[in-house]
Amino acid sequence: MSADAARRPMPAPGTLQEAQSAPARDPGLRLLEAMLFAAGEPLDEATIAARLPEGADARALLTALSADYADRGFNLVRVAGKWMLRTAPDLGFLLARDKPEPRRLSRAALETLAIIAYHQPVTRAEIEEIRGVSTNKGTLDVLLAAGWVRLRGRRRSPGRPVTYGTTETFLVHYGLDAIQDLPGLDELRGTGLIDSRVSAGLTVPLPSDDPGLKDDEDPLEPEFELSFAPEPEGDPDGED
Template sequence: MVPPRLTLVSDNTREKKETPASGASSETRADAPPTALSDPEKVDAPEVQSRNREKLRRLEAMLFAASEPLDVKALLRGLDGDDDVNALLTELQAEYCDRGVNLVRVAGRWQFRTADDLSFLLERQQKDERKLSRAALETLAIVAYHQPVTRAEIEEIRGVSTSPGTLDVLMETGWIRPRGRRRAPGRPLTYGTTEEFLVHFGMDSIKDLPGLADLKASGLLDANLPPGFTVPSPTDVAALMPDELPLTDDGDEEEQEELALDEADEPETDGQTEAQAPDDSEK
């Protein structure tokens, strides 16, 4: 009996079987679209960031070159009409929050200013041409908190008479202005603060003035105040109040009153002349 022959099977067959599978997988990977390029949001993200960065650079340049605070309307001229300027300004403000220069909002407008904790580095010793007196400072505070207010009302609050020169000095600084005329005998002028006042003291609106608690904490008010003592809530309404008249109306009304008086006097004079005419003829 012939013994059976043994045959050896090579591993090449297994490699051949595995090779097509690997080839098929490579073809599959080659045919499959790349996931990174298939997402349009991921493709456009760098472009959107680049455009947004360009808008921030424009705002930064305009604010840096401006000699005075700029409002949103002025800043929009350097951008597209559909850009959200307030959102861009908020982002730019966040970028500068920890730098030597901060982006702040004053009087409803935007401006770069030195950081508050570094202001001592830019102080210059110079001779002031004019220093505000205590009377001027008190008058300025009364106008800021009680506006619109007349000179007589300022004197009533201070308890002493106010020199006309005190108001003139404050108007020369640009911190107060005549608003209108009070609907009262004599039609006295009413005074209020200006945007220059807000810019100089770094306030966005007149409502940022310190209240009663802040004044006590800073030591500007005595701790033992009389009962019922309050600090008025300041308002700075651009429109005239119901008890105010425009500045130009007063002069027009005076001219009309003078004309009315002249017209009222003329008939009386004519009447006397006519009545005297017969007497002259009789003589």
């Protein structure tokens, strides 16, 4: 026996036997882990099922893996109707210092994003009417460049203004499985974002990001979609 081997600690009694007798991990579960770990973006259930061994139950495996990772350093979560591995919420602050500081949205951009999320499809004029102030075009450019907002179509009204809606990237960034998971009136009151004494007539719209165009929307011209959303210049979040 070498000196190095002699210095290695002996395994605790029963440890080696338990390891040898432990049941082998389900091959489908191992493949699922590998897929999710290597994926650069969330995976939908259909894509996962197509890559699993024949006869594997994708939904059952996802449920089992989600439960298995519930108390680990990373969790299996469902966002935008898809699945991805994400750092456990209680550990996020420890890793944040290792990431580059993200660009913070201005108050104008946050308000605009919230209005689009709840009221989509919505035009720039409608955003300004709800906010009560004019909105700099650069504010919308910032949200488009971030990938959180998209151009939907054109409203069938004078001037045929462009309509805006949110994207899958928006859902992933905010950890939402669906746009309907945005907080409602009672939740907003509970967080203090809305005064509990507000008018009884105040309502929060039920958000919908249905990709299909509404009856009052027309498709965008292909050349318009390709040429839009230039890189913002100067102070894009300022107000007009």
